[in-house]
Amino acid sequence: MSTQLETLPTLRELLSIEGKTAVVTGGAKGIGEAITRRLHEAGANVMIADLDAETASRLASELDGGRPGSAVAQACDVSDSSQVRAVIEATVERFEGIDILVNNAGIFPFASLEELDVELLDRVYATNVRGVHMFTQLVAAHLKAERRPGRIVNVCSIDSLHPSGAGLAAYDASKHAVWGYTKTVALELAEYDIAVNGVAPGGISTPGVAAMAGSNTDEIRAAGSGVPMGRWGEPDDIAKAVLFLATDLSTYMTGSMVVVDGGKLLQ
Numbered sequence: 001m002s003t004q005l006e007t008l009p010t011l012r013e014l015l016s017i018e019g020k021t022a023v024v025t026g027g028a029k030g031i032g033e034a035i036t037r038r039l040h041e042a043g044a045n046v047m048i049a050d051l052d053a054e055t056a057s058r059l060a061s062e063l064d065g066g067r068p069g070s071a072v073a074q075a076c077d078v079s080d081s082s083q084v085r086a087v088i089e090a091t092v093e094r095f096e097g098i099d100i101l102v103n104n105a106g107i108f109p110f111a112s113l114e115e116l117d118v119e120l121l122d123r124v125y126a127t128n129v130r131g132v133h134m135f136t137q138l139v140a141a142h143l144k145a146e147r148r149p150g151r152i153v154n155v156c157s158i159d160s161l162h163p164s165g166a167g168l169a170a171y172d173a174s175k176h177a178v179w180g181y182t183k184t185v186a187l188e189l190a191e192y193d194i195a196v197n198g199v200a201p202g203g204i205s206t207p208g209v210a211a212m213a214g215s216n217t218d219e220i221r222a223a224g225s226g227v228p229m230g231r232w233g234e235p236d237d238i239a240k241a242v243l244f245l246a247t248d249l250s251t252y253m254t255g256s257m258v259v260v261d262g263g264k265l266l267q
């Protein structure tokens with residue numbers, strides 16, 4: 001046992017992703033920003049691919065200032081195939097490869113069954129499902145061609161497993177889809193040493209949630225009171241789980257979902 005322990009990597013080594021490159025979609029704000037910050041702190045180069053080009057560039061400049069040559073941003077709508085391809089090409093050119101993909105960009109508009117027209121349904125699917133697929137397909141092809149081990153983390157939701165309320169039929173359908181997609185793609189990529197896992201956040205305080213609640217933070221806090229751990233989640237609660245799935249702390253995991261919800265699904 002002691003011999004084996006001596007050969008095991010140290011915790012510091014397990015946590016380090018120095019020299020690796022991560023692409024984070026929707027990485028400029030909210031959960032995505034927290035993920036970008038933690039992956040960068042753990043040593044990775046980061047590509048922030050976000051609709052909000054200005055905020056993404058600001059974050060990339062800040063991170064790059066701390067470690068020159070380590071962070072870039074590119075405007076990208078994940079539902080647009082040419083923009084997705086451009087992000088992959090720019091990342092490979094800039095950092096000579098990709099090792100980690102975090103599919104985080106997602107939208108969650110409220111609409112009752114009566115209000116949910118097919119245009120809105122298609123829009124939710126285009127971002128939450130099509131975007132995940134296009135990034136995953138291109139990154140997986142790159143990893144296989146380069147014979148690189150890889151990590152893909154899909155930001156799902158507790159709504160991938162159980163509805164959290166009325167008015168989210170399109171969102172819940174899309175997030176169930178991403179979870180199903182995660183498991184099958186994990187099966188297809190396991191033999192190439194490419195792990196594909198999901199994270200299921202519960203309610204997390206982000207700009208997107210604040211906008212959805214009409215910037216009514218009291219309403220958001222009140223909803224948090226129904227969480228067994230007694231609070232809303234913070235973006236960094238999710239970033240830490242993503243970091244676990246992106247590092248060698250999770251070497252024997254694929255097709256798994258890490259639920260990070262303060263106990264919400266227990267109710």
Ligand SMILES: NC(=O)c1ccc[n+]([C@@H]2O[C@H](COP(=O)([O-])OP(=O)(O)OC[C@H]3O[C@@H](n4cnc5c(N)ncnc54)[C@H](O)[C@@H]3O)[C@@H](O)[C@H]2O)c1
Nearest residue numbers: 026029030031051077078105106157201203204206207208
């Ligand atoms: N906040 C929560 O309570 C919660 C709970 C469960 C799951 N999630 C999931 O976490 C992810 C992030 O959520 P959030 O609350 O941080 O959202 P947010 O709205 O606060 O931030 C989303 C980020 O993604 C970007 N984005 C949106 N659409 C995009 C597109 N088409 N292409 C590229 N970038 C795009 C935005 O510009 C923004 O920077 C989503 O997939 C969401 O479904 C969030």
